[in-house]
Amino acid sequence: MRDGFFELIDFGEKFLSKHGVKMARFETMILAEKTLNMQRLEFFTNSEILLDRNKKKKILKRLFKRTEGRPISKICGKKEFFSNEFFVSDNVLDPRPESEIVVEVIKKITDNYLNKNLRILDLGTGSGCLLISLFLELKNFYVRGIGIDISESALKIAKKNLKKFDLTKELLLKKSDWFSNVHGKFDIILSNPPYIETSDISKLQREVRDYDPYISLNGGVDGLRAYREISLRVKRFLNKDGILCFEIGKGQYDLINKIFYKNGFKLIYKEKDLQGIDRVVVYKLN
Numbered sequence: 001m002r003d004g005f006f007e008l009i010d011f012g013e014k015f016l017s018k019h020g021v022k023m024a025r026f027e028t029m030i031l032a033e034k035t036l037n038m039q040r041l042e043f044f045t046n047s048e049i050l051l052d053r054n055k056k057k058k059i060l061k062r063l064f065k066r067t068e069g070r071p072i073s074k075i076c077g078k079k080e081f082f083s084n085e086f087f088v089s090d091n092v093l094d095p096r097p098e099s100e101i102v103v104e105v106i107k108k109i110t111d112n113y114l115n116k117n118l119r120i121l122d123l124g125t126g127s128g129c130l131l132i133s134l135f136l137e138l139k140n141f142y143v144r145g146i147g148i149d150i151s152e153s154a155l156k157i158a159k160k161n162l163k164k165f166d167l168t169k170e171l172l173l174k175k176s177d178w179f180s181n182v183h184g185k186f187d188i189i190l191s192n193p194p195y196i197e198t199s200d201i202s203k204l205q206r207e208v209r210d211y212d213p214y215i216s217l218n219g220g221v222d223g224l225r226a227y228r229e230i231s232l233r234v235k236r237f238l239n240k241d242g243i244l245c246f247e248i249g250k251g252q253y254d255l256i257n258k259i260f261y262k263n264g265f266k267l268i269y270k271e272k273d274l275q276g277i278d279r280v281v282v283y284k285l286n
């Protein structure tokens, strides 16, 4: 029944905006779309949308969760990254659009690689979105990869995603405190580590502060703890011509360069995000 559907959308719009959600109609549509497993166009072209009591109830419940600040991705358990949908939960960082630059940069750099066998290590894999997207994008390569994380609950979500993309043979997951449980050498080591200064976490918008795991945000007093720890130990895990690729936070570019130069690396590439912020850096052994 089409009847009732747009009333529900109208209600959702009012309800969400009353609770301070911007773009309330748009968000209501997305919640409905995801709950009913439908594409937007279908709402407008299909006069037979079935909206039984249970579905209505489910949408209303989800609208209520949204008013508490929970992001849509965490309500529905799914988030788009690099044109694919990944499972997410409260135990993993929501994949961010700016992290897609990490995948784009690595793709660009490896474009003219002659060696077609690539071993990849993803430090702090979270949902596994970077490692999986890279695997799917590096189609001309024979890729084998490992994603590590200190959080077991994050690894459970990453495992779910590996299964979804049927990559459980090609990509491995391990619990590890950075390199504590990593063996062997890699051609590409990448990471989007926690890089928010501890004192800034409370100032983040509530969707992030309250629903992304603290461990995925907290970069220590100056936000650079993970870069320091990784830079000190990474050398022996990198092949001679291997690259290190990191996502970095606003204003961290110079400081992170210093850390890596001091530990024997040279910058070979950097990329800004859409706001002009230095967002991704790539290093090689000096």
Ligand SMILES: C[S@@+](CC[C@H](N)C(=O)[O-])C[C@H]1O[C@@H](n2cnc3c(N)ncnc32)[C@H](O)[C@@H]1O
Binding pocket: 092, 093, 094, 095, 096, 099, 123, 124, 125, 126, 127, 128, 129, 130, 148, 149, 150, 151, 154, 176, 177, 178, 192, 193, 194, 195, 215, 216, 217
């Ligand atoms: C910013 S999140 C990135 C998640 C994912 N790679 C992404 O880009 O969406 C950082 C990840 O690092 C993990 N992490 C934090 N400290 C760690 C450590 N000492 N060793 C391994 N992983 C760690 C967190 O659990 C979290 O999953």
